Amino acid sequence: MNLEKVIFGFFVLLAATLNFGFFIGDISNPDVHNIYELFAALAVSLIATVLKFGDRTQIGAVHLATSLVADLQLIAAVVVWVWAEEISAAGITVGSTASVVSLSGGALLANLVSVVLLLTETVTFHRG
């Protein structure tokens, strides 16, 4: 067992699960989407990105790309949420919730690709 692989897999999966947890539920209902979960998803996603730094293989490059996409989507979601909560006069509305959740949905897709890559890597490793 390789500790590095454990940590790597742990963070990639955790990023995906946290993201999924935030995303699941009625897209326009702010009550079913916890902002702390979004924040945690962003932090874990950033850590996963840093863990993917410095891998020279082709699959490593795709890993890094998917993580960067997820980060971008999550940061956009957080910014929209901050805007709705702190700046806009209307506060958290159905529309703003929907856009935050749909942005995190995009990030979820990228995280899923990451997980698929992780699995592919693992499977090919065993075959080789």
Added chain:
Amino acid sequence: MSNPLLIFWAQLFSRREPVGRVSSRVHVESSVQASSTIFLVMRRMRAPLITLIVIFFVSVVGLTLIPGIDPAGRPARLSLFESFYFTSYTATTIGFGELPWPFTPGQRLWVTFSIYLSVVGWAYAIGSLLTLLQDRSFRQALALRRFTRKVARLREPFLLVAGYGRAGELLAESFDALGQQLVVIDESSERVDALDLGSYHADIPGLVADAANPHHLSAAGLDHPCCAGVLALTSDDETNLAITMTAALLRPDLPVVSRTVSAPIADRMRAFGTPAVVNPFDRFGEHLRLALHAPASYQLLTWLEAGPGAELPTRGHPPTEGRWVMCGYGRFGREVTADLRAAGLEVSIIEPAERGEPEPGVIVGDASEAEVLDRADVTGAVGLVAGTDNDTTNLSMLASARRLNPELFLAARQNRPTSAALFEAMGVDALLVPTEVVAHEVYAQVSTPMLWRFIQEIPARGDQWAADLIQRLRRNCGHELPALWKVKLDRDQAPALAGWLAEGKVALGDLLRSPEDRERRLRVVPLLLLRGGDAVLTPDGEMVLARDDELLFAGQSSERRELESTMVVDSTGAYVLFDQHIPSSWVWRKLSRKHPTPSTLDDREGVTSRRG
């Protein structure tokens, strides 16, 4: 051809044919090493960055969880955004204060904790980054990357110089004066720093690396299409052999010049293709032999090999009869002794240290002692060669020998450049500086092949011919060696002459007249004429030139420009060669109908229109 645009065109594209433009054959992967730099940074920054992210996350979330109160006294927690804002300016030590409201003691407790945490996190991250920048391997990787990029961007023919010692430095100066681009690779960082400090016209890329490694040679442009030659000049024979091998195997089309002082190594080098091997000891012996029976030839040869701007060396008069004493019977001593004996001279040998069984006739002893010199009968000898590999020993031998016999002709080998002043003060008659011999030899071989051909022909011509040529060069060009340049009489370099050359009307003497006043001769000395494979040394004025002849001239650059205008502008050519004035513009030429040599001009105009 009088059209300025056409002249410009001809000047631009005719001067130098592209040297050594060949397609790259073998690509040794060298960029891997260089491109790993960025990955190295990213890999080593992983831990500090993750630490920072975790610290930030913990501080921000913790702060939102601690209960606070607003000015009205109601319980109010910080939102995630406010908390993130606060942590950002606190962690980066900006510190705007407690926003949006004064904190409760509980919040302050948490903030105190997170301040210490974040300061540690930042210090760790910045410290790691700085350590990485100071890291030796990282800096080397950066330097290699910069060097590789610089070499890859070269778009002119360049020579790859491996080993930037004294010989490399002398060569770099000569080639830089000729406008030849170089790339240097040397093992010592001090030497590469010296390269940066040197005052060269061109920006010469230098790399600190082991030249015996093919990857480094490849990074230095061995597989670059513009690489025009490889010079292996390191002081280590094995390394030079490795460079010669690499170049011969990876780029068999490239000329290779390699330095060695050992005959077996030279043979091993010759097993790989046809490298030009320069053995300074061997060459010194040949030079000494030449100097013995033809002092003027030797003087001419050393002058031409010394490169542009060199002062005319003084002509020595070594004794051609009598007995010589050879002190130091190592590789150098053996070479020189063999050459002296081949020249019909008697040689007594003194060997300082006993190496196994002394050869018959070899006197063993310290040659700086008068008693040992007496045994070799220095008083009855005509010349002495101090040839050990130690400058102090050589100097003391010379001093003792001179005291015993002031008439002695003294030859010495100088090993370190710092001893130059001492040997000069000693007034040695012939001095061998191996590095300079190598530099001059390589320069003569590589700068233009015609010069090398000329130099090889010198000994066969005899002493009187050389003395006359030196007189002529001095009269025309002064005491300093003028620039040597070659001209090929083809349609690119001499478009104005093409027609006349085909008719056999151009005599060399007429060509070398001044375009200002054809009664004045250009102060240019023709050294060599190559026609097909045949060489004519110092062709005279009667020589009738033909198309595609190649000529090697010596002369100042102002004279060179005048000659070039004769070869390119046809009205100038007509005046210089035949004293005829033809209008330079096409319209005026038609109006005046003054066609001095109609057939040739028609032919010439046909050429011009095809070219245009």
